[in-house]
Amino acid sequence: MKSKWRYNIRLAARKGVSVRAAGPGDLAAFNQLMHDTGARDGFTVHAPDYYNAAYHLFVPDAATYLLAEFDGQPLASIVVFVQGQMAWYLWGASSDRERNRMPNHALQWAAIQWARARGATRYDLWGIPDAIGKIAVGMQGDGVGAPVDDLPINVQELPGGELWGVYRFKQGFGGRVVRYVGAWDKPLGALSYQLYTVGMSLREQSSEWRNLDLAQAAGRLRKSATTMPKGLQPVTQAAAWRTALAHLPEPHVLQSWEWGEVKHQFDWQAERYVSVDRQGAPQAAFQFLTRQPLPQLPMRIGYIPKGPVVDWTDDEAVDITLRRVEACARAHGCVFVKIDPNVAVDSVAGLRLQHTLFRRGWTLSPEQIQIKNTAITDLTGDEETRLA
Template sequence: MPEVNLTEWNHFLKSHPNAHLLQMGEWGELKRGFGWKPARVISTSSTHRIPNNEIGAQILFRRLPLGLTLGYMPKPVDSGQWTGDGEKFWKEVDSICKKNHAIFLKIEPDAWEETFDFRPSTFDISPHNIQPPRTIVISIKDSEEQILARMKPKCRYNIRLAEKKGITVRTWDDIPAFHEMMTVTGGRDNFGVHSKEYYQRAYELFHPKGTCELLVAEFEGKPLASLMVFADATRAWYVYGASNDQERNRMPTYLLQWEAIRWAKARGCEEYDLWGVPDENEETLEANFENRHDGLWGVYRFKRGFGGQLKRAAQALDRVYNPLLYWAYLRFLGNR
């Protein structure tokens, strides 16, 4: 059967150890409780040229009125679907999307813009990404001294300052306190915050597998900043981070982020994704980051200091099943 259960999906991922966080079975289970329905598809290759002869993806369906859905395939495992090997796979994806009454399926390839040369004929280039398309990725393959050397001098200074000023970092499991801190940060920096139950569920799903850690930066036992970091195989992702308004002159967020990088490196990760900066080229970012604080601009100044490389994901693709309602969706986006 093309559609598989969670156990079968996790078995498939064992042969694709560098799958993105958003393709992990636990991510689908997390989203299940918050308005999405996960479906996992494994198909055989059309040309039998790929390892294990299997192509797969996890799809999330968002419920809409009248029994309709939106389909979303975030960062699918690159297992041959973008070549002639994927013809059978996409037919089975279409079947599952139609069974779920999807208006369209949005795909965000797990590839960088400069390397993704797929030329779609049965897809539309989407005007809208769900995940922030641009990010900063830090290479953490080298020694800690080399990673520190690539950082901006001010960032290194702030990490050392935090240590001198008595900031300590440890693992944490106080989700209610983390959520409270996230709420403070969201209000201060004007971004949306998930419910306490969402963060609790994420921690319960990923932490027992060793693929997630919650870290807190403290001063004299008082929590000042916290983050939730995820990692698997050679990749790590900084997804959720928060700080309150106390003792900010002690730079707790810098030491906290450095300890998260060290945690990922100790697990064997080779890259650390800082997950989201404004969707502008580097020249524009560098010319404006000191003056702008709206949207993701507020975090760019912080993230740029860690010495990573600015990257842009391949643009999202839409596979359309109901052209009239898809047109209405595009009109809605255009009027926002």
């Protein structure tokens, strides 16, 4: 952590900023902060029900909503999740009031302490500019990420818009910049996929949309669903799903049972599958989300956020898993399936994965839903040393 950030953490305490875990009664204040931040900074936020659902499903075991206050008034808030040895800072919001009291620094320090207390050894700060990720890959190229202090960037000269200001804040907490392989799509029928993309592009053009009989065209193109592949076992109990993930490497919070339940409340269907090897042992797992995005178009899409969960260094397991993902999507009648592997783009596993995806007919998605670049901070070591 940079010295200025350590100073600001102490300054927040001296200036009367307090941080506490938000309770159910604080959700209205949290949602107001999210609304104000989105309006001020020009980005879309979820509806209050979305954040409320996540709160009730994750808190207190797997997430915390932290609230920074001064004189009893909320100044800023962040939401941090934990699974295994990784913690993620996914959402954050702040007001324009009392910024000189450094509430955001105090929040991140409280989040780090919370994550460490739950066994996390790494903290994913989530979301930095794409250009920063590209620079890190060009410098390092070994999959472990480039230390933020080694990047040839003068942070004081960075522009203020988009994620640049966010990066200026996040880089002060140290860590490494990591770039992931990103989201990939597998079209499962050329004509139906083309029809889907046309429908999506015309969705905002109301007159053309009303006059286009997409449903009739889709009915002619749609193929009947196939059967589920052998070796893929559905998981219908939360405890069994958690056990399966615990035996696989680095499961992401977006593959958790609770995350699927959040998405289920907002037009997605969530199903979970374990892929077993020849001996019947778990080899991979994925939470499979499906939905029909266009009411006029009876087509489904499939999505596996930050998954599947598999040992990406095992080429055979990866190939089997991708084949079963494709078969699962076909069995659900999907037009295409999107995956978002949680693997660094410049790691050996990431490079081999990209080759495998190309070979199997996957394409880099034009719609990158999750972040592709992030900064991950090491949480090991003594807390007093981190603030020294």
